[in-house]
Amino acid sequence: MSNNSLVTLSDISVKYQHFEALKDISFSINSGDFIAIVGANGSGKTTLIKALMGILRVSKGKVSYEKDLHIGYLPQNTAAQDRLFPSTVEEVVSTGLMGKKKFPKILNQDDKRNIYATLEYMKISHLRKKRIGALSGGQQQRVLLARALVSKPDILILDEPTSALDQSMRGYFFKVVEELNKTHNMTILLVTHDIVTTGDYINRVIYLDQTLKFDGTFDEFCEDPELSPFVHTHPLKHREGWCKH
Amino acid sequence: MSWFEVFEAIFNYQFMLRAIIVGVMVAISSSVIGSFLVLKKFSMIGHGLSHVAFAGVAIGLWLNQTPILVTVPIVVVVSIFILKLNQSVQLHGDAAIGLSAAFAMALGTILASVGGGFNVDLFSYLFGSILAIGQIDLYLSIIFSTIVLITVTVFYHDLFAMTYEEEFAKVSGVKTSHLNTLLAVLTGLAVVIGIRVIGTVLISSLIIFPTVIAMQFNKGFRGTIFLAVFSSIFTVILGLLVSFKYDLPSGSTIVIVNGLVFFTIYLYNTIRKLTQN
Numbered sequence: 001m002s003n004n005s006l007v008t009l010s011d012i013s014v015k016y017q018h019f020e021a022l023k024d025i026s027f028s029i030n031s032g033d034f035i036a037i038v039g040a041n042g043s044g045k046t047t048l049i050k051a052l053m054g055i056l057r058v059s060k061g062k063v064s065y066e067k068d069l070h071i072g073y074l075p076q077n078t079a080a081q082d083r084l085f086p087s088t089v090e091e092v093v094s095t096g097l098m099g100k101k102k103f104p105k106i107l108n109q110d111d112k113r114n115i116y117a118t119l120e121y122m123k124i125s126h127l128r129k130k131r132i133g134a135l136s137g138g139q140q141q142r143v144l145l146a147r148a149l150v151s152k153p154d155i156l157i158l159d160e161p162t163s164a165l166d167q168s169m170r171g172y173f174f175k176v177v178e179e180l181n182k183t184h185n186m187t188i189l190l191v192t193h194d195i196v197t198t199g200d201y202i203n204r205v206i207y208l209d210q211t212l213k214f215d216g217t218f219d220e221f222c223e224d225p226e227l228s229p230f231v232h233t234h235p236l237k238h239r240e241g242w243c244k245h
Numbered sequence: 246m247s248w249f250e251v252f253e254a255i256f257n258y259q260f261m262l263r264a265i266i267v268g269v270m271v272a273i274s275s276s277v278i279g280s281f282l283v284l285k286k287f288s289m290i291g292h293g294l295s296h297v298a299f300a301g302v303a304i305g306l307w308l309n310q311t312p313i314l315v316t317v318p319i320v321v322v323v324s325i326f327i328l329k330l331n332q333s334v335q336l337h338g339d340a341a342i343g344l345s346a347a348f349a350m351a352l353g354t355i356l357a358s359v360g361g362g363f364n365v366d367l368f369s370y371l372f373g374s375i376l377a378i379g380q381i382d383l384y385l386s387i388i389f390s391t392i393v394l395i396t397v398t399v400f401y402h403d404l405f406a407m408t409y410e411e412e413f414a415k416v417s418g419v420k421t422s423h424l425n426t427l428l429a430v431l432t433g434l435a436v437v438i439g440i441r442v443i444g445t446v447l448i449s450s451l452i453i454f455p456t457v458i459a460m461q462f463n464k465g466f467r468g469t470i471f472l473a474v475f476s477s478i479f480t481v482i483l484g485l486l487v488s489f490k491y492d493l494p495s496g497s498t499i500v501i502v503n504g505l506v507f508f509t510i511y512l513y514n515t516i517r518k519l520t521q522n
Contacts, residue, residue: 053416073416085284087409088465095406099418105402131463151417 004031006069006155006187007052012061014044014051021047023211025061029155034181034188036218038195039208045191046076048208049157052189070100072153074144076160076191083133089143090115090128096147118150122176138169145176155187156180162194174198251490261489263383264375264442268481268499270390271439275448276455276477277397278435280470281408281428283456290327290429291452293342294436297323299445300353301437302370307356312370313385317437323349324429332425373444373496375485382441389434396431400424405466442481444496451477454503461510480506 005028014022022044029035037045050056052063053071093115094107101111119125122142127135132143141161148156158177162170178201180186192198195205195218205221207214214220214227221227254261275291282288301316308315323345330341357367369377397404406414407421415421432452439448459472484499491498 055412055415070418071416073413075410075412084460085409086460086464086466086469091405091466092409094402095409095414096417098402098406098414099416101402104399107402129465131465134463147413157416 005029006031006066008064009052010062010064012051012058012063014047014056015059020059021210022051022208025208025212027206027212027215029187029189031154031187032181032185033204034178034202035190035204035206036195036198036202037189037191037206037208038193039213043208044210045208046159049159049189049191053157066154069155070151070153072096072148072151072156074141074148074156074158074161076163085133087132088128089119089124089130089132089135092132092143093118093128093147093150096150100151115150118146121149122146137164138166141165141169141173145173149180153186155189157189157191159191160193161190162192170194174201177201246490248486248490251486254489260376260378263378263380264485264489264495265482267378267383267386267438268442268485268495269478270386271435271442271451272455272477272481273474274390274393274435274438275451276473277470278393278428278431279452279454279456280459280466280473281397281404282432283453284466285408285411285428287338288449288453288456289339289342290324290432291436292449293327293346294320294324294433295440295445295448296346296353297349298436298440298448299371300349300356302440302445303353303356303360303367306366307360311381313382313437313441316440317389317434320433320437321430324433325426328425328429332422369444370440371444371446372494373440373442373447373499375442375489375495378441386438386441389438393431393434393438396427400427404428409466442485442495443499444494447496447500450500450503451481454480454500454507458503458507458510461507461514476506 008028009025012022012025013020025048037048039045047056051058053073054063094111097107097111097114098105116125116128119128122145124139124142124146127139127143132140135143141164145161156177161177162173165173177188177190181188181201190198190202195202199218202218205214205216205218206212207221207227214224216224255265256262279288279291282291297320298316301319302312304319305312305315327338327341327345330336330345331338366377403414403419403424406417406419407424411421435452436448439451443451455473455477456469458476459469462469462472464472480502481499484502485495487493487502488495488498
């Protein structure tokens with residue numbers, strides 16, 4: 001692992017029963033990176049981040065982490081979609097602290113201040129006593145981002161975070177993520193279909209199709225002749241900011 | 246028998262006092278564990294384990310041993326077995342529960358058939374009987390519910406994080422695999438505590454009903470657990486008193502009381518929403 005690598009994937013493969021979802025993937029995530037992972041449906045994007053986080057076992061290869069690396073995670077399908085779940089915003093955000101706490105785990109005054117500050121940062125402190133199931137999709141997404149951020153992670157992994165949000169909420173969401181990356185030097189790994197909106201913020205694109213097809217800058221991605229089919233058939237190709245050539 | 250005489254019986258008859266104490270222990274432990282199981286969408290494990298408890302009781306009676314003591318290790322081992330089957334990619338959770346429950350029920354029935362002589366005693370374990378609650382049941386229920394309560398209190402935040410979203414909890418560093426095993430073992434204990442008062446057939450209702458009733462009040466997670474415990478204690482005591490007054494099986498009466506409380510609150514909430522719109 002190089003000096004500023006937080007995570008290194010060395011030749012990893014992931015199998016579901018007999019189906020090989022990912023094959024021979026190798027790359028490193030460096031401190032301060034803002035990486036977009038793109039690819040068609042079924043290309044292995046979510047499988048890749050799950051293998052990277054240890055949720056899925058790799059069938060081959062190795063994932064190495066920097067010592068004491070702490071990961072913040074915003075999953076694609078969340079329990080917040082269960083509108084009946086009886087939990088307040090404050091309770092949900094507090095779960096983000098549990099991985100770091102030592103036994104016996106008790107929320108002390110510092111933790112409570114930390115939770116409040118994170119809710120303030122996400123501009124949702126007024127909702128802290130509300131049930132998460134009673135909030136709008138955009139508000140729920142902010143709560144879950146607050147949960148991922150409350151432990152001050154070294155790397156933030158976002159899986160299709162804006163798929164359920166409208167255009168204005170998407171813009172706001174990415175502004176917050178950009179600020180985390182630029183101002184707080186937080187490393188961001190983003191699985192997305194919406195590379196157009198994120199094109200301005202990211203410094204790297206990883207394009208997957210079961211294997212790693214591309215790893216480079218956004219401009220290099222647009223100019224790669226081998227990726228032409230993906231670039232030119234993308235549903236968002238007419239939007240401003242999309243590859244110009 | 247008047248209601249005054251029913252209340253008097255609590256203090257005059259040892260068996261009645263024992264039933265109330267064991268009933269409260271059952272109410273607390275099953276509702277606390279039930280809050281996590283129902284919200285993890287894993288409440289049917291209680292139903293499966295109750296069938297396993299039936300087999301455990303049958304084995305205990307067949308071996309001429311205290312049935313509860315024989316049932317505890319069997320239920321705990323099977324609860325871990327179901328969990329492991331559930332975690333394997335080869336079998337869905339409901340299938341794992343279904344096959345364990347059916348196998349255990351079949352085993353219990355065969356033993357009851359072979360044993361012949363203990364059929365009447367087995368009936369009291371199926372539907373609960375306050376007359377059959379002995380001193381050992383009292384001590385075991387206090388010990389097991391204390392274990393359940395202390396363990397849940399100590400691991401509360403981790404259990405909640407896992408219940409809300411297991412994948413997130415795992416990524417953030419919570420030991421979800423160990424916690425799932427712990428929850429399975431505690432579920433086994435909660436089921437065993439309940440088989441004397443509620444019976445093996447109906448104990449899973451005390452795992453599910455209190456949480457479902459508490460969820461009608463739209464509170465946070467901690468508030469829902471407290472409401473579930475309160476509702477469970479209330480319905481168990483009321484059910485025991487009604488069963489004593491009208492000479493009904495205690496377990497069935499408690500379940501009916503729970504059902505009535507749930508439908509009353511549900512109906513009230515529905516009417517209130519309709520009148521507000």
